[in-house]
Amino acid sequence: MTTLPTLQAVRTTPEGLLWEPGERWVRGRKGDITVVDSRRPVLVWEPGVPVPLYAFPRADVREDLLRPAKNPPTGTHTGSRIFYDLDIDGELLANAAWTFPAADLADHIAFEWFRRSGKGLDHWYEEEEEIFIHPRDPHKRVDAIPSSRHVQVSIAGTVVADTHRPVLLFETGLPTRYYVPREDVRLDLLEATDHHTGCPYKGTAGYWSWRGEADVPPNLVWSYPDPLPAVGPIKGLLAFYNEEVDITVDGERLERPVTPFSRKPAPAT
Template sequence: MSTKMQDLMFGSMPLLRHEPTEMRIRVSDGVLQVADTTRAVLVWEPRRIVPSYAVPVADLRGELAAGTLPSIPAPERILDPGIPFAAHSCDGEAVDLVIGDTRFAGAGFRPQDPDLAEYVVLDFAAFEAWLGEDERLMAHPRDPYHRVDVRQSSRTVRLELDGAVVAESNRPVLVFETSLPTRFYLPREDVLAELTPTERRTACAYKGQASYFTVAGYTDLAWTYLEPLDGATGLTGRIAFLDDKLDVFVDDRHRDQPHSPAAELFRDRFGLKDT
């Protein structure tokens, strides 16, 4: 019997996983150089959906010291990027990184695993600048097994909220992202509902920084990328909706709500579990 790839991927999530990369990784706090290595390893702690970079201890510019911050118990569920680095889901030691008089408390973690014995996993959020070769990295390391395809389409997409059409377009851009529901990005002029900007901002390692809108009283129901990253420039200025909350019709055919571990995680994060 054939096995669905997504089931294989999510079936490995209870495990501590790693993958070497030949990409040169440089880390700094904007002033101090923290690490410069061509021997980095991507590490996924159990149930973590995105990886962290681990670098050889020998390639650090400082010293490791006993951690001064307590670890946070990791929730017994899939760990999305909103779960802090300090919530570790495998055995190991939280450590501080000390460079001269500067101490980065809790910025490192050393998993208790023989394959990673010479490495320290670094908290992406603890440092201001990450470079992959000579390009700035955003939000978190990219997963080499995660793909984002941005495609123009001539299919007609209609979005309805409580029975009212909020947007309709025959020139959408569709985003096909590994393990996530297809998202529909429509030209702003094809959005019929009023968009009220909110203060919410999120960052995606693949698409860039998103700005959000309230629509028909629903806060942060829609978003846009004003300056998307390379590979996602087709999304510039287009509007996407949290269509888990709406009725979506593609060529007049109603789409069922997506069902997958990642889709459930997305719905749970936005409080949509019972909708």
């Protein structure tokens, strides 16, 4: 008889942290130096932070590269107990690592990710795939599904996109995003910017802003020219922040959702 593996339950600490054991082989590097190499990572969710981070057993960390922080911050990472500076060939990276106060995680060390916070380790791998910004949440799903719905996008009363061949992107916890082929978008009404963001589920996005005088924020249109394989159908298509434009689907105008991206669009979704 085949015995099914027991699923790991998410656990809670008195400090409000959520965590669960992971089974992926994770490595973190600074340049060519491997600082973390672990087959026993722990996923940690801090209170009020929607994305997880990794913490690692001390035995899987190059502790010889860590120094007690010269100027440890306060009030960050859920009252972290100890901060470390990372010494890479004489270059000291301030507060690049820390431990949590939770007893469950006392023997684990977490690290900053450069592409998320601007400091810390700059290359991360799960198995042989490089990942960016933060670990992918095992409880989150992202599906890119081609559709034949009639989608129209308007800005200040002007129709900017009109298509019957969108790709709908469904992502846990966020409104549906409607990706539109370039041929069905009024690109003459948009202006490319030098803004880029990274997403661990989709890849790196480039942006456009509205050329007109309407009261809309910059960088409200984005596209993934080379998305990750899991969301390949959105390659080269353009999406708009539902929070800031008017979207009509099959004749029904959608309400503008209120999300963390409202008014100040940030990472692409």
